[in-house]
Amino acid sequence: MKRAIELSINGDTYDVLVSPNNTLLEVLRDKLGLMGTKRGCDLGACGACTVLINGEAYLSCVMLAIDAGGKDILTIEGLAEGGELHPLQSSFVEKGGLQCGFCTPGMILTARAILNEEENPTEDVIKRKMAGNLCRCTGYKKVVEAVMSANESDENAGRPEGQEA
Template sequence: MKQEIALNINGDTYELLVSPNQTLLEVLRDNLGLMGTKRGCDLGACGACTVLLKGEAYLSCLMLAMDAVDKEIVTIEGLGGRGNLDPLQSAFVEQGALQCGFCTPGMILTAKAMLSEEDHPTEDIIKKRMAGNLCRCTGYKKVIEALQSVSEQTAEEE
């Protein structure tokens, strides 16, 4: 039986009727039309569905929507937009790290969570933290370079 819940997503509150077995990914895409969160494997293996909950990266295909109640959810739509990019998004653009629409949103949100915990991550840390976000085609070199550039920029500003 469906239940009424309220989710806080990108600063807005959404009241929804959801089934107990509906994942957060399904609700984001199918109920709310927030298509920036991608359905890749739907099995917890690719990272394409990554969102932030209270600033931490979670795989929305493995989380029930009901378990996301009372947690601030940020999807890629909430990070920044045209003319108002998050510094991380700008770094991806400047370093040529923008890849396809399937892997990039999840990579950016995983990186956002990492950079909130690690001021100046080493290349090894970046590789470890990004290991759950898969690209089946282009690779990871530019992504790592973009993340290093954000980290260096932050260090210069301090």
């Protein structure tokens, strides 16, 4: 039997009818048309479907939508503000941290979660915490450079809105 839930996504509230077994990824893409969250493996193994929930990175393909009710969800569509790319997005572009772009929303949101948690993460910390985000194109080096660069060039790259320095 379907249930009505309220999802808070990128600052907007959505009322949706979901089946108990609907994943958050299914609801984001198939019911709400938020296609920036990618469906890769659909098994919790590639990181393409990463979203932030209350500031932490989660794999939306293995999370039930009903468990995301009442929480603060951020997808890649909510990262840019006022038509300006987020510092992490700019840095990925500038440093060549993306090629086909399929993994990029998940990569950037995982990076955002890392910068939320750690003020100045080392290269090793970034590599370890991004190990669950797979990429077939970049070879990862430029991804790590992009995250380091965003952190160095913008002190607000990882801070939640309203908590900027």
